Amino acid sequence: xxxxxxxxxxxxxxxxxxxxxxxxEQLRRTLLDLYHSWGYELVSPPFxxxxxxxxxxxxSELDLQTFKLIDQLxxxxxxxxxxxxxxVARIDAQQSQDHPTRLCYMGTVLxxxxxxxxxxxxxxxxxxxxxxxxxxxxxxxxxxxxxxxLEQAALSDIHLDLGHxxxxxxxxxxxxxxxRHEAELFAILQHKALPELCERLEQLTLPAPLQQMLLxxxxxxxxPDVLECARQILSAAPDEVHQALDTLEHVxxxxxxxxxxxxxxxxxxxxRGYRYHTGLVFAAYMxxxxxxxxxxxxxxxxxxxxxxxxPATGFSAxxxxxxxxxxxxxxxxxxxxxxxxxxxSDPALEHCIRELRRNGRRVVRTLPGGDQPAGCKQHLVYxxxxxxxxPLDFNRR
Numbered sequence: 001x002x003x004x005x006x007x008x009x010x011x012x013x014x015x016x017x018x019x020x021x022x023x024x025e026q027l028r029r030t031l032l033d034l035y036h037s038w039g040y041e042l043v044s045p046p047f048x049x050x051x052x053x054x055x056x057x058x059x060s061e062l063d064l065q066t067f068k069l070i071d072q073l074x075x076x077x078x079x080x081x082x083x084x085x086x087x088v089a090r091i092d093a094q095q096s097q098d099h100p101t102r103l104c105y106m107g108t109v110l111x112x113x114x115x116x117x118x119x120x121x122x123x124x125x126x127x128x129x130x131x132x133x134x135x136x137x138x139x140x141x142x143x144x145x146x147x148x149x150l151e152q153a154a155l156s157d158i159h160l161d162l163g164h165x166x167x168x169x170x171x172x173x174x175x176x177x178x179x180r181h182e183a184e185l186f187a188i189l190q191h192k193a194l195p196e197l198c199e200r201l202e203q204l205t206l207p208a209p210l211q212q213m214l215l216x217x218x219x220x221x222x223x224p225d226v227l228e229c230a231r232q233i234l235s236a237a238p239d240e241v242h243q244a245l246d247t248l249e250h251v252x253x254x255x256x257x258x259x260x261x262x263x264x265x266x267x268x269x270x271x272r273g274y275r276y277h278t279g280l281v282f283a284a285y286m287x288x289x290x291x292x293x294x295x296x297x298x299x300x301x302x303x304x305x306x307x308x309x310x311p312a313t314g315f316s317a318x319x320x321x322x323x324x325x326x327x328x329x330x331x332x333x334x335x336x337x338x339x340x341x342x343x344x345s346d347p348a349l350e351h352c353i354r355e356l357r358r359n360g361r362r363v364v365r366t367l368p369g370g371d372q373p374a375g376c377k378q379h380l381v382y383x384x385x386x387x388x389x390x391p392l393d394f395n396r397r
Contacts, residue, residue: 012114024320028319035145038102041102042103043104047081049078049087051076054087056306062086064113065111065112066112082111083316085299085302085314085316088105089312092129093306093308094308100130100132102128102130102131106319109124123320124319128142128145130313131303132310134300134311136254138311138313139279142315143160143251146284146294149317150322153322155293157286158287158293159263159264159287160255160265160283161267161284162248162265162280163266163280164281165297166278167217167268168217171213171214171237181204185200197218198215201215212233213234213237216233218269220266220268220269221265221269221270222265223264248280279300294315296313299312299314337378339356339361339362340363340372340373341380342366376392
């Protein structure tokens with residue numbers, strides 16, 4: 001017997017066993033079939049790439065989450081992907097067509113640290129990206145595909161959070177703040193620490209109207225009605241702010257038309273992915289779960305460093321998390337009873353086994369000297385000049 005330590009997996013690294021592995025695979029196939037029906041093409045980026053490609057345009061957060069190693073062939077630094085979005089952006093940048101491109105993906109990613117909620121450090125990330133269109137229609141398509149994906153996983157009590165990074169970015173753009181000071185304000189705003197934010201704004205000697213608008217962002221959250229309040233409080237803001245508010249309003253109206261029972265929450269201080277997102281940002285939550293189920297937004301020109309700047313929008317989520325919290329309406333292959341077939345060389349028996357398997361039945365062959373597989377309640381017997389499936393207690397041939 002091996003010592004106990006040989007059975008241990010690294011913290012946050014999990015394995016999927018029967019029958020959950022089949023359920024996970026069926027959900028994977030269901031979602032990929034969904035994306036195919038919407039016109040999205042499947043891509044499969046490599047698990048390991050040169051580090052500079054993996055971290056393009058994503059900021060320091062992804063750098064901290066990425067495992068790094070040295071390529072023994074050339075001495076360059078490699079990274080094990082922690083997010084597939086930059087990889088898909090590189091793939092799109094390599095294409096030559098100018099029309100909108102729809103891509104989807106699904107695969108394991110690896111994180112150096114957990115998410116703080118006890119989740120896996122090796123999630124199965126899936127998502128969809130739409131490149132080459134900067135209008136509201138592509139944002140709405142991605143949002144609709146995300147919500148349909150959650151429906152396919154039978155997740156209930158979903159609510160959607162909406163924000164827009166251009167609001168904060170445009171306001172701080174009115175000042176001469178350094179990148180470091182902007183990052184400080186961003187971090188404080190994410191925690192909605194109003195006293196700290198107020199004190200820091202005064203220390204930076206920003207104009208009083210600008211201070212008031214930045215302070216107001218922390219409180220501008222709630223239902224869609226908060227947008228009207230935001231228009232009044234931010235009336236002196238640059239045009240980009242009002243264009244962002246218009247975008248949020250149009251998105252809310254469109255979602256209410258298509259998903260009338262979907263709770264929508266607006267949060268103008270929610271800036272997830274601020275370093276690379278450029279417009280609308282969103283996250284889907286499930287009632288009773290503190291962590292997001294899926295996230296996404298607009299990240300125009302992420303492919304610029306690859307030589308092809310195009311508008312882009314998309315979302316991503318973890319397949320394992322969806323399976324854990326959802327109730328997928330999929331057939332569990334382990335619910336199909338095993339049929340025991342004898343170890344005989346008979347063309348008629350071989351034909352019978354092939355037909356059973358082709359029709360979704362599970363057939364296992366008897367092995368010489370082996371025990372009967374667990375769960376077998378039926379077996380194949382030759383009777384009335386044909387091989388037939390009968391209960392296992394029918395022992396006569």
